[in-house]
Each structure stands twice: as structure tokens, then as C-alpha cells.
Amino acid sequence: MGVLKPLAFAALASAGLLAVSGAQAAPVLSSTYADPSQPDISGLWVVTGAMQYAPDRSVPKLLGQYKDLYDKRTKAFKAGIAIDDDTADCLPAGLPHLFIVPYPFEILQTPGRLTFLYEYDSAVRRVPLGVTPPAQPEPDTATFNGDSYGHWEGDTLVIETINIRGDTQLDFTGIPHSDALRITERLHRKDAKTLEDQITLTDPKAYAEPFKTTRLYRTRPKWKISEYVCEENNRNKTDAQGHTRSGVK
Amino acid sequence: MQQSPRQSLWMHLIGLAAVVALGTQPVCAHHSFAMYDNGKQITIEGVVKELQWTNPHVWIQVLVPNATGGQDEWSVECTSVNFMVRRGFSKTTIKAGDQISVSLTPLKDGSHGGAFKGVNSLNGAPLKLESED
Numbered sequence: 001m002g003v004l005k006p007l008a009f010a011a012l013a014s015a016g017l018l019a020v021s022g023a024q025a026a027p028v029l030s031s032t033y034a035d036p037s038q039p040d041i042s043g044l045w046v047v048t049g050a051m052q053y054a055p056d057r058s059v060p061k062l063l064g065q066y067k068d069l070y071d072k073r074t075k076a077f078k079a080g081i082a083i084d085d086d087t088a089d090c091l092p093a094g095l096p097h098l099f100i101v102p103y104p105f106e107i108l109q110t111p112g113r114l115t116f117l118y119e120y121d122s123a124v125r126r127v128p129l130g131v132t133p134p135a136q137p138e139p140d141t142a143t144f145n146g147d148s149y150g151h152w153e154g155d156t157l158v159i160e161t162i163n164i165r166g167d168t169q170l171d172f173t174g175i176p177h178s179d180a181l182r183i184t185e186r187l188h189r190k191d192a193k194t195l196e197d198q199i200t201l202t203d204p205k206a207y208a209e210p211f212k213t214t215r216l217y218r219t220r221p222k223w224k225i226s227e228y229v230c231e232e233n234n235r236n237k238t239d240a241q242g243h244t245r246s247g248v249k
Numbered sequence: 250m251q252q253s254p255r256q257s258l259w260m261h262l263i264g265l266a267a268v269v270a271l272g273t274q275p276v277c278a279h280h281s282f283a284m285y286d287n288g289k290q291i292t293i294e295g296v297v298k299e300l301q302w303t304n305p306h307v308w309i310q311v312l313v314p315n316a317t318g319g320q321d322e323w324s325v326e327c328t329s330v331n332f333m334v335r336r337g338f339s340k341t342t343i344k345a346g347d348q349i350s351v352s353l354t355p356l357k358d359g360s361h362g363g364a365f366k367g368v369n370s371l372n373g374a375p376l377k378l379e380s381e382d
Contacts, residue, residue, distance in 0.1 A: 080283055172281035
């Protein structure tokens with residue numbers, strides 16, 4: 001039942017928009033676009049599609065201990081036990097989970113770099129342009145969001161991210177990865193309202209082969225990024241077994 | 250076993266027709282929703298004890314009459330302040346003392362809580378919310 005309402009809203013919104021503007025409008029340069037030498041992918045974007053890491057809910061070909069870990073989490077999930085990563089305790093989602101959280105983010109384009117400002121957790125991702133990434137990850141310096149390096153190939157922004165902590169998950173279903181993970185993103189603006197990200201996860205420790213997926217993001221012209229402070233009233237902290245609490249009083 | 254919330258098939262159907270849904274899945278990046286019986290939806294009616302207008306989740310505490318003449322406190326876990334605001338909620342939309350009918354996805358373990366699906370009525374009137382767009 002709940003499905004119908006948002007769809008109806010969306011239909012009304014589209015109908016209203018079409019009546020005013022007629023055909024598809026050309027991309028509008030946003031106020032956060034400040035480098036005319038780059039294609040414009042700036043502005044506020046929100047992920048579309050499933051909350052699982054891949055829109056078709058597929059999973060990487062997991063190896064050894066990573067497969068065992070995912071099997072354990074899947075079994076618990078089906079039994080009604082939420083085994084979350086540290087996000088249940090208000091620690092960051094990290095990359096690549098941040099790519100699919102259903103909160104908006106804003107891309108700023110300034111000379112020599114892009115900056116991603118996420119509403120979720122008020123996370124920030126800095127992407128310098130034209131800096132060569134290290135050939136191998138350095139796990140000793142790994143962080144939740146890793147280190148990102150960008151360059152343009154035509155109208156496509158290519159971002160390589162490495163040095164990502166191995167203890168975060170791809171999504172709420174608990175798909176693991178290791179600290180050898182390397183993320184390659186190919187971002188381009190499909191049309192005025194759509195940003196496409198072709199994402200490849202390469203992780204020789206955890207995955208038998210690179211895992212490719214495509215996520216689409218859409219503009220939300222009326223939205224603004226707001227504050228999100230997870231520590232304010234977290235009733236879902238994990239218990240001693242690592243199970244997320246229900247928050248019931 | 251928990252006390253059954255006050256509900257009937259009719260209430261349920263009316264509730265579903267009037268419900269202002271927030272989507273098919275909880276907007277919840279913060280934790281998984283394995284704890285909820287996602288195939289199920291129930292309606293509870295009672296008096297709001299407290300609205301916790303907070304992140305990572307907004308909570309509605311509702312006192313619901315039970316079968317033994319007392320009342321149970323239900324914890325209704327909503328999405329975040331950010332998404333409630335986008336649907337037109339504010340921290341004063343729902344207040345302590347309000348009579349409320351809420352649809353929720355119940356907890357699998359049978360305790361008095363669930364994930365918020367929508368408000369069927371507030372003080373006897375439907376609650377008009379905005380489109381998320």
C-alpha cells in the first residue's frame with residue numbers, strides 16, 4: 001500500500017514539471033560550480049534504487065573468511081538479528097557504503113579538486129585532481145573513507161580510492177571487504193537530472209574477481225543539506241554480542 | 250507473548266488507505282531492519298507520551314490500552330529528523346497528550362515497538378503531509 005503514495009506524488013510532480021517546461025531542459029549550471037574547465041557535475045544528488053549495495057542485489061564472489069563472515073551475517077539477518085557494523089554505534093559508514101546511503105550529498109567543484117559534502121554523518125570527501133594514486137594500499141594509514149584521487153576523461157570523472165579500513169560493510173546486509181579494497185568510480189552526468197556512477201570494487205583478498213555495479217543519483221531541487229548528529233539519541237547501540245538493540249523502552 | 254494492540258481489520262484497512270507512507274523501506278542508513286517483521290503491518294492507537302525529535306531516529310512513545318485494563322508503552326522508531334522534515338513534520342506536529350493512530354512494522358521479538366510507517370489520524374483528523382520531492 002505504501003508503495004502507491006510516493007509513486008502518485010512522483011507522477012504529479014512530473015506532470016506539473018512537464019506542463020511548465022515541456023521538453024527535457026538542458027543541464028543548469030549550479031551555484032556550486034566554479035570551474036568552467038571541468039564538466040559540471042556539481043549540485044545536490046540523492047541515490048536512487050535499492051538500499052542494497054548493488055541495485056540488482058547481487059553480491060561479490062567472496063573468498064574464504066569473507067564468505068564465512070557474510071554467510072554468518074545473512075543467517076542472523078534471516079533470524080531477525082541485526083548484526084551491524086559500527087554504524088549502529090554511530091561510527092561512520094565509510095566507503096563504499098556511503099555511495100548508497102539514502103541521504104543527499106552535494107558536490108562542489110573548484111579548481112584542482114572536488115569536494116563531496118554528505119548529509120549522512122556530515123561526512124566530507126576531498127578529491128584532488130591530477131594527483132597520481134599510490135600503486136598499493138597502505139593499510140597502516142587506512143581510514144573509513146580512504147584516500148581519493150580524481151582525473152577527468154572527457155565528460156567522465158574517474159576517481160580511484162584506496163587505503164580504506166577493512167572493517168566496514170558495503171551495506172546493511174553486511175557484505176564485507178578487506179583493507180586491500182580499491183574503488184574505481186566513473187562519474188558522469190547522464191542528463192540534467194541524473195548522475196551515473198559506474199563503480200568497480202577490486203579486492204584481491206576478499207573477492208575472486210572485480211565487482212562492478214552502476215548507481216544512479218538524481219537531483220532534488222528543493223532539498224538542502226541539513227545537520228545529522230547520530231550521537232544525539234542513539235537507542236540502537238549494539239549489545240555485547242554485536243547485535244543491534246531494538247530501542248524499545 | 251505480547252498484548253495485542255487495539256486493532257481490527259476495519260481499522261487496519263482504513264488505516265492503510267489513509268496512511269501517509271514514507272516509502273517501502275525505512276530510510277535508515279544507521280542500522281539494518283532485520284529486527285522488524287517487514288512482511289507485516291499493524292496499527293496502534295493511543296495517547297502520545299513523548300516525541301523524541303532526535304537523530305539518528307525520531308521516536309514516538311505511545312501509551313496503548315491493553316487487554317488487562319492497563320496500558321503498554323510502545324516505542325515507534327521513525328526515520329531521521331532530516332527525512333521527517335522533508336515530509337513536512339516538525340518537532341511540534343505530534344505532541345505529548347495527542348490521540349494518535351500509527352501504522353508500524355512490528356518487532357519480530359514481539360516487544361512493544363516497531364518501525365513507523367505512517368500516521369492514520371492525529372486527534373481524530375488525518376495528518377496531511379508533503380511530498381518528499
